[in-house]
Amino acid sequence: MPYALHEGRVIFFAHVPKAGGSSVEDHMAARFGPLGLLDRGWMQGWIDGRWRDGGLAVSPQHLAAADLRGLLPRTPDAAFAVVRDPVARIVSEYRFQARASRPLSRPRLARLGFDVWLRATLAAARRDPRVFDNHIRPQSDIVPEGARVFRLEDGLDAVAEWLDQVAGPPPQGQTPGGRIGHALRSTGAPIRPGRAELALIARFYARDYARFGYPPPDLDAAPARTQGGLAPRPGWRARLWRGAGAAARPVAPLLGPGVAAAWRRGRI
Numbered sequence: 343m344p345y346a347l348h349e350g351r352v353i354f355f356a357h358v359p360k361a362g363g364s365s366v367e368d369h370m371a372a373r374f375g376p377l378g379l380l381d382r383g384w385m386q387g388w389i390d391g392r393w394r395d396g397g398l399a400v401s402p403q404h405l406a407a408a409d410l411r412g413l414l415p416r417t418p419d420a421a422f423a424v425v426r427d428p429v430a431r432i433v434s435e436y437r438f439q440a441r442a443s444r445p446l447s448r449p450r451l452a453r454l455g456f457d458v459w460l461r462a463t464l465a466a467a468r469r470d471p472r473v474f475d476n477h478i479r480p481q482s483d484i485v486p487e488g489a490r491v492f493r494l495e496d497g498l499d500a501v502a503e504w505l506d507q508v509a510g511p512p513p514q515g516q517t518p519g520g521r522i523g524h525a526l527r528s529t530g531a532p533i534r535p536g537r538a539e540l541a542l543i544a545r546f547y548a549r550d551y552a553r554f555g556y557p558p559p560d561l562d563a564a565p566a567r568t569q570g571g572l573a574p575r576p577g578w579r580a581r582l583w584r585g586a587g588a589a590a591r592p593v594a595p596l597l598g599p600g601v602a603a604a605w606r607r608g609r610i
Contacts, residue, residue: 343405343484345414346374348509354418356485357403359477360434361426362494362522366501367403369522373505373512379403379413385475389445393608404476407486420508422490424501425481425554428547429540432460433533435477447610451601456571458594460539464546465598466605473605482549491554498522536568537561 344367345354355370357363364382371377384392384401393399398409405413426434436459440452452459467478476484485491492501502522506512535543540559544551551558590597604610 343407343410343413344370344377344380344403345418346370346377347415348374351419351509352415352417353505353508354414354421354489356407356421356423356489358423358425358431358481358484359404359475359479360431360438361424361481362498363403363424365498365522366424369498369502370505374509378415379405388475389608391608393606399470399472399606400476404484406471406476406479406483408483410486420490421486421488422492422501422504423481423485424492424494424498425485425550426494427556428481428550429535429543429559430495431481432478432543432547433535435474436460436533438477439474445609447604451597451610454590454594455568456533457536457539457568458590460535460542461591461594462597462601464542465595466601467546467598469599469602470605473602474610480547480550482553485553493554531570533571534565534569535559537564537566539568540564 343354343356345352347353353370353374355363355366357367367377367380379402381402384403388399388401398405400406400409402413433456436452436456439448439459442448451462454462463473463478466473471479471483490504492498492504499522540561544558544561550556601610
């Protein structure tokens with residue numbers, strides 16, 4: 343949950359993972375200088391053994407609103423957040439984990455297919471909401487009441503303009519407002535979650551849909567089964583992963599407790 347100190351004022355950013363937060367942090371750092379509650383090396387440290395130290399099991403930039411007590415220098419003068427459609431956000435997270443190089447258990451779980459990954463991951467998040475550094479956590483848990491809310495789908499330039507309104511004119515040489523570069527792009531085959539997967543997403547993120555005004559997914563227009571996803575290299579390995587995914591689908595929720603436990607030990 344990064345914050346900037348500017349001319350005696352505390353400007354607080356509730357960083358929702360997979361909603362353009364790193365781009366906003368870069369802009370804030372360029373505008374205001376080093377940010378508090380930001381550690382981009384946290385994940386690597388967690389995998390390398392920081393999990394043994396205990397603590398919140400979450401990076402400082404991804405804390406939930408309830409975890410902030412005592413961590414800010416004082417009550418923020420301004421607070422804001424960027425949110426994202428829950429379906430797009432969870433699909434983006436799936437792609438993110440599929441590309442992970444460490445630990446190997448992440449891309450391996452993703453290779454079982456989006457439907458298996460989703461069921462296992464949501465079950466893990468029910469067991470421990472902090473799993474995957476709060477990347478799965480509902481946005482409503484992260485965005486404090488009273489914060490100004492922007493939507494990633496509307497672009498991030500409005501965030502830069504709002505920051506100028508809150509903080510006053512930028513220093514000489516900086517363009518007011520400016521642009522916060524973040525492209526809503528993805529690589530690989532498109533993913534269209536199936537009807538059952540959309541229903542799971544709608545239930546898990548029901549508070550996000552209600553609070554942030556996103557329309558719930560249209561189940562009638564959804565395919566019967568998830569379409570697209572990872573495109574493994576042709577050959578026996580691809581056939582093996584497809585077979586493993588089909589076998590795991592009925593029991594995927596049972597993987598959740600193991601995924602949550604592996605997260606707490608830096609193994610996934």
